[in-house]
Amino acid sequence: MAKIESISHSGINVVDLKEAEEFYASIFGGLIAHRINFNTDDAQSGRAVHSDIALNDWLFAMCLPRGELPMPPDEQLRGTNGFRHGFHITREAFGQLIGRLQRQEVPFEGPRAHPDNSPLGESVYFKDPGGNFLEVCWRRDVVRGGVALDAG
Amino acid sequence: MTHASEGQTVGAHGGENAVTSDLEGFGFSHMILEVGDLDRSEQWYRDVVGLDVLGRGLMAEERPHSVLRMNSGQLLVLMEVESPEPRRHNSQTIHHAFWLTPDQYRSAQERFSADGIDISDERASFRAKGEFSMDAWDPDNHHWQVQTQGPEATEIIKPGVGVVECGPSEQFAVGSVTPFGKGNFFLIRNDEGFLALSRWCRHRNGLLINQKEHWQFFCHFHGATYNYDGDHTSHLRGVGPLRMNPVAITPEGIVTVDTDVVLERQEDEPPRFTPAGVGARLDGGTHGQDRIDQP
Numbered sequence: 001m002a003k004i005e006s007i008s009h010s011g012i013n014v015v016d017l018k019e020a021e022e023f024y025a026s027i028f029g030g031l032i033a034h035r036i037n038f039n040t041d042d043a044q045s046g047r048a049v050h051s052d053i054a055l056n057d058w059l060f061a062m063c064l065p066r067g068e069l070p071m072p073p074d075e076q077l078r079g080t081n082g083f084r085h086g087f088h089i090t091r092e093a094f095g096q097l098i099g100r101l102q103r104q105e106v107p108f109e110g111p112r113a114h115p116d117n118s119p120l121g122e123s124v125y126f127k128d129p130g131g132n133f134l135e136v137c138w139r140r141d142v143v144r145g146g147v148a149l150d151a152g
Numbered sequence: 153m154t155h156a157s158e159g160q161t162v163g164a165h166g167g168e169n170a171v172t173s174d175l176e177g178f179g180f181s182h183m184i185l186e187v188g189d190l191d192r193s194e195q196w197y198r199d200v201v202g203l204d205v206l207g208r209g210l211m212a213e214e215r216p217h218s219v220l221r222m223n224s225g226q227l228l229v230l231m232e233v234e235s236p237e238p239r240r241h242n243s244q245t246i247h248h249a250f251w252l253t254p255d256q257y258r259s260a261q262e263r264f265s266a267d268g269i270d271i272s273d274e275r276a277s278f279r280a281k282g283e284f285s286m287d288a289w290d291p292d293n294h295h296w297q298v299q300t301q302g303p304e305a306t307e308i309i310k311p312g313v314g315v316v317e318c319g320p321s322e323q324f325a326v327g328s329v330t331p332f333g334k335g336n337f338f339l340i341r342n343d344e345g346f347l348a349l350s351r352w353c354r355h356r357n358g359l360l361i362n363q364k365e366h367w368q369f370f371c372h373f374h375g376a377t378y379n380y381d382g383d384h385t386s387h388l389r390g391v392g393p394l395r396m397n398p399v400a401i402t403p404e405g406i407v408t409v410d411t412d413v414v415l416e417r418q419e420d421e422p423p424r425f426t427p428a429g430v431g432a433r434l435d436g437g438t439h440g441q442d443r444i445d446q447p
């Protein structure tokens with residue numbers, strides 16, 4: 001057993017909160033977004049002004065950068081800017097996601113197969129409008145919507 | 153992500169998972185993290201953080217990488233690059249958060265201290281009750297928040313001040329909302345009568361404020377909102393209506409609130425107001441609202 005349960009959230013930066021909320025809603029199919037501390041008192045007291053985007057077990061706390069946010073090259077669809085977030089869906093939903101990316105003209109790379117001994121099956125790679133790299137995969141060790149602890 | 157073995161769910165901020173995605177089986181799978189020295193980072197995440205090492209080269213990635221796992225089945229993938237970039241330029245707020253059980257948190261404090269990590273929480277004043285957090289920077293300066301939540305987050309808080317005399321009933325205009333610091337409740341007066349709503353947020357026991365301009369109560373900690381009936385109205389999931397204290401009007405017409413008695417109601421059940429007439433009272437438990445008599 002590990003000594004940690006999970007990763008629960010990340011604070012990331014985007015250039016436009018509304019655009020980011022719309023992107024995550026349209027690609028991941030529904031989400032709850034909520035603006036946090038959008039008032040002068042909270043901002044002045046040092047609370048982080050941000051938009052919380054809840055995606056099932058995950059939460060992105062989206063903040064605006066202090067200045068210009070350098071963007072990866074347009075043609076780079078797969079990479080890391082320090083990190084990359086990966087989400088899993090079922091193998092059946094994987095095709096559905098690819099169709100959705102195509103229809104919404106979100107450029108992506110993949111699907112790419114992982115090694116046979118990987119907990120992951122295949123992945124596609126793309127970016128959110130703020131240049132944050134994303135990956136969606138189906139996992140070999142997923143059972144009944146959860147991850148088997150004894151697999152992989 | 154659900155533990156297949158236990159059916160237990162640990163979600164964002166450790167709360168109940170709401171299903172928001174229409175993609176079947178959607179959940180957080182893994183994070184790929186740039187590191188400068190794979191051996192050094194693998195050792196740090198294994199020995200200091202306490203992740204299980206699954207192995208190397210398990211992903212469709214060209215660069216050398218190591219895959220580590222958490223109890224939820226989520227993975228951390230350390231990927232070796234020449235110059236790791238923990239934060240994008242102009243981005244001070246970037247961080248990632250590990251979620252631990254309270255026991256895991258206590259042993260993490262020991263491991264972190266032994267590794268020379270400062271385990272104090274400089275943002276403690278921004279935490280709700282029972283929320284515990286410390287910060288750690290990995291060998292490449294990636295910022296991790298390490299969090300847990302104790303039972304204090306949802307316990308019923310009794311202020312220990314007994315029956316609070318609020319004043320003559322005619323002092324409270326219909327439509328008024330009066331906060332009482334002694335006893336930590338809001339006294340609501342509307343055309344149905346009086347209602348005393350506890351100021352403790354049902355999410356994690358943050359203390360609510362009255363946002364008069366929005367006609368609602370607001371919790372600074374994670375943004376919960378409640379209307380003046382005490383119904384929860386924000387984006388958070390699994391948060392119940394505000395708890396209540398019984399209100400009575402004495403024969404002399406004084407409004408009293410018994411803070412030793414805490415009432416709870418279901419979401420679909422409206423709150424019971426105490427009529428404004430002299431001698432009116434509502435007894436807990438007789439109106440379908442659960443009386444909680446724990447000490």
Ligand code: FES
Nearest residue numbers: 353356358371374
């Ligand atoms: S304590 Fe979390 S919103 Fe109130």
